[in-house]
Amino acid sequence: MDIFHHIFFGLGVALQPVNLLFCFTGVLIGTLVGVLPGLGPVAAISLLLPATFRAPPVASIIMLSGIYYGAMYGGSTTSILVNIPGEAASVVTCFDGYQMARKGRAGPALGIAAFASFIAGTLAVVGLAFMAPPLAAMALKFGPPEYFSLMVLGLTVLTFLAGGSMLKSLMMACFGVVIGNVGLDLITARPRFTFGLDILLDGVGLVPVVMGLFGISEVLLNVEEKLSERKIFKTKFKGLLPNLQDWKESIWPILRGSGLGFFLGILPGGGAVISSFVSYGMEKKLSKHPEEFGKGAIAGVAGPEAANNSATAGAFIPLLTLGLPSNAVMAILLGALMIYNMPPGPRLITSHPDLFWGVITSMYIGNLMLLILNLPLIGIWVKILKVPYPVLFPLILLFCLIGAYSLNNNPVEIGLMLLFGVLGYLMKKFKYDGAPLVLAMVLGPLMDNSLRQSLLMSGGSGTIFFTRPICLVILGVVALILLLPVLPLISRIRKTVEKTEEN
Amino acid sequence: MRNTDQSSGLFWLVVGIGIAISSLKYGFGTLHEPGPGFITFFAGAILIILSLSLFLSSFRDQKTQVSLQTLWAGLETGKILYVIVLLVAYTFLLKSLGFLISTFFLLFLLFRVKGTYRLKSIFLMSLLVTVGSYIIFEIWLKAQLPKGVLGF
Numbered sequence: 157m158d159i160f161h162h163i164f165f166g167l168g169v170a171l172q173p174v175n176l177l178f179c180f181t182g183v184l185i186g187t188l189v190g191v192l193p194g195l196g197p198v199a200a201i202s203l204l205l206p207a208t209f210r211a212p213p214v215a216s217i218i219m220l221s222g223i224y225y226g227a228m229y230g231g232s233t234t235s236i237l238v239n240i241p242g243e244a245a246s247v248v249t250c251f252d253g254y255q256m257a258r259k260g261r262a263g264p265a266l267g268i269a270a271f272a273s274f275i276a277g278t279l280a281v282v283g284l285a286f287m288a289p290p291l292a293a294m295a296l297k298f299g300p301p302e303y304f305s306l307m308v309l310g311l312t313v314l315t316f317l318a319g320g321s322m323l324k325s326l327m328m329a330c331f332g333v334v335i336g337n338v339g340l341d342l343i344t345a346r347p348r349f350t351f352g353l354d355i356l357l358d359g360v361g362l363v364p365v366v367m368g369l370f371g372i373s374e375v376l377l378n379v380e381e382k383l384s385e386r387k388i389f390k391t392k393f394k395g396l397l398p399n400l401q402d403w404k405e406s407i408w409p410i411l412r413g414s415g416l417g418f419f420l421g422i423l424p425g426g427g428a429v430i431s432s433f434v435s436y437g438m439e440k441k442l443s444k445h446p447e448e449f450g451k452g453a454i455a456g457v458a459g460p461e462a463a464n465n466s467a468t469a470g471a472f473i474p475l476l477t478l479g480l481p482s483n484a485v486m487a488i489l490l491g492a493l494m495i496y497n498m499p500p501g502p503r504l505i506t507s508h509p510d511l512f513w514g515v516i517t518s519m520y521i522g523n524l525m526l527l528i529l530n531l532p533l534i535g536i537w538v539k540i541l542k543v544p545y546p547v548l549f550p551l552i553l554l555f556c557l558i559g560a561y562s563l564n565n566n567p568v569e570i571g572l573m574l575l576f577g578v579l580g581y582l583m584k585k586f587k588y589d590g591a592p593l594v595l596a597m598v599l600g601p602l603m604d605n606s607l608r609q610s611l612l613m614s615g616g617s618g619t620i621f622f623t624r625p626i627c628l629v630i631l632g633v634v635a636l637i638l639l640l641p642v643l644p645l646i647s648r649i650r651k652t653v654e655k656t657e658e659n
Numbered sequence: 660m661r662n663t664d665q666s667s668g669l670f671w672l673v674v675g676i677g678i679a680i681s682s683l684k685y686g687f688g689t690l691h692e693p694g695p696g697f698i699t700f701f702a703g704a705i706l707i708i709l710s711l712s713l714f715l716s717s718f719r720d721q722k723t724q725v726s727l728q729t730l731w732a733g734l735e736t737g738k739i740l741y742v743i744v745l746l747v748a749y750t751f752l753l754k755s756l757g758f759l760i761s762t763f764f765l766l767f768l769l770f771r772v773k774g775t776y777r778l779k780s781i782f783l784m785s786l787l788v789t790v791g792s793y794i795i796f797e798i799w800l801k802a803q804l805p806k807g808v809l810g811f
Contacts (some may be wrong), residue, residue, distance in 0.1 A: 330706040334699050341695035348685050380734040546774030550766050564803040570750045585730050586667045604698040616691030
């Protein structure tokens with residue numbers, strides 16, 4: 157079988173000592189940021205991105221991916237023990253995980269979370285290995301009009317799935333497109349939106365924007381909160397291994413969660429977060445004892461934990477096959493691949509097989525490392541949780557400051573980061589989602605390019621998007637998604653019109 | 660502006676108008692040969708439409724709206740401003756004071772924002788973190804942190 161040949165090739169790459177080391181570092185940092193509230197995987201990856209510029213590209217991507225799925229593991233620990241989700245995808249784990257801990261079953265809750273994540277991660281990696289190559293082969297037939305429509309679809313799905321108001325998410329996507337196009341126009345070599353600043357000629361860097369929007373803003377939000385004591389359970393972690401009954405109740409939720417997460421992960425927009433919520437809802441509906449949910453049902457921990465992990469693997473599919481990121485983390489990885497001069501897209505699998513198969517198999521190895529890291533070392537992670545926030549937040553800020561400065565050894569990058577930090581803080585206050593902005597920012601230049609190329613191809617006729625069948629289908633889906641929220645509004649207006657007519 | 664959607668809608672409306680006007684200045688081009696401001700003009704124009712509809716719809720369902728004051732009610736807003744001022748000052752002073760001095764002072768002040776520790780322990784913590792981060796980033800990762808006018 158061809159696929160096994162590829163997987164063995166990938167294992168050969170992933171098992172090289174340097175890659176093993178980077179993988180280990182990645183999952184370790186990932187677990188750490190997952191455990192620490194107020195520092196998510198997005199901020200952590202963008203923080204470490206500049207540090208990887210001097211390392212081999214494959215090892216760097218392996219490490220950055222490790223941070224991503226490692227954070228999913230670590231996030232569950234804080235959810236279960238302190239009822240504070242370490243990152244957004246573990247919010248659901250609080251519902252039943254914390255209740256289990258209160259009943260003295262913190263051990264099995266942590267155990268099943270780790271096992272569920274491991275099983276889901278493994279299944280998803282296998283799915284990724286099977287699905288990506290045929291998809292990439294299909295994508296080779298895509299031209300600029302198809303790519304442009306796909307990006308529009310990606311942004312639309314994202315705004316539809318992302319939390320909060322779709323209107324606001326669309327607004328952020330528009331703003332992101334503009335931010336992404338700041339700098340010299342590649343075709344005419346004229347500056348756009350640079351405000352006379354030389355540093356903006358190269359465009360606004362992704363790292364300061366992301367660190368500001370997701371790192372600094374989070375710190376600012378926490379600083380204004382009045383501090384409350386975090387209560388950590390003083391249970392001894394005897395018996396982390398779930399018993400036979402636990403397994404019976406969890407195994408199907410884990411398998412269902414894995415499948416669900418994987419496919420939701422492929423779609424753009426908060427895959428891990430959404431899939432954990434959907435899995436929880438699904439398990440509650442399917443359960444014979446739905447009344448136990450919210451009171452410490454182990455299935456309510458197992459399903460969502462599996463879902464959020466397989467979603468992280470699923471998210472790699474659009475990035476590695478189409479070159480289109482489906483969430484903020486993937487957007488940063490896209491930026492990283494561009495910097496390493498390995499533009500992701502349908503040709504990546506054939507042109508850089510070591511990167512593609514190496515990263516995929518490293519995720520499998522990383523999952524194994526996480527299992528070993530998390531179960532026996534749980535005591536250490538609990539200790540880290542006890543670092544008080546007044547001490548923690550200056551450290552987070554310092555990391556961001558150094559990270560931004562060392563991009564170009566220029567304080568202007570820090571200023572940019574602070575600007576986006578304040579913007580991110582206000583956006584959170586006014587309930588605007590940051591993810592569409594980042595995604596659109598990365599896609600902005602690509603969209604600009606493919607749109608202009610399409611128009612050049614067609615000789616200035618916009619009909620090119622409606623005469624090519626694949627384009628037409630994609631844009632049809634876009635129209636459908638955009639109209640969905642408007643439909644209830646139309647029917648409401650109709651009703652009021654009818655009423656007034658009757659009167 | 661009584662509620663959040665009105666004020667933020669208005670803000671983005673202004674931003675959208677700014678984007679659209681400057682895009683036209685950069686050159687819209689033609690459909691045959693789109694100019695540098697082509698896509699940003701559309702992004703700005705859509706932003707204008709969307710923010711207008713946000714602004715207008717906030718008048719329709721008044722009940723679901725959050726007023727501006729409640730956003731900051733019961734929170735320590737002063738601390739936010741203080742932290743931002745510290746960070747901005749750090750940005751401006753970093754080059755002239757150098758990494759070691761400016762970082763030490765920043766940490767010393769930041770540790771006091773939320774904590775109630777004794778000055779001695781704050782002093783030690785700041786010193787420890789400054790030296791530690793210097794070792795990690797400057798010596799180990801060779802990040803070339805600024806030296807400042809004093810030469811260290």
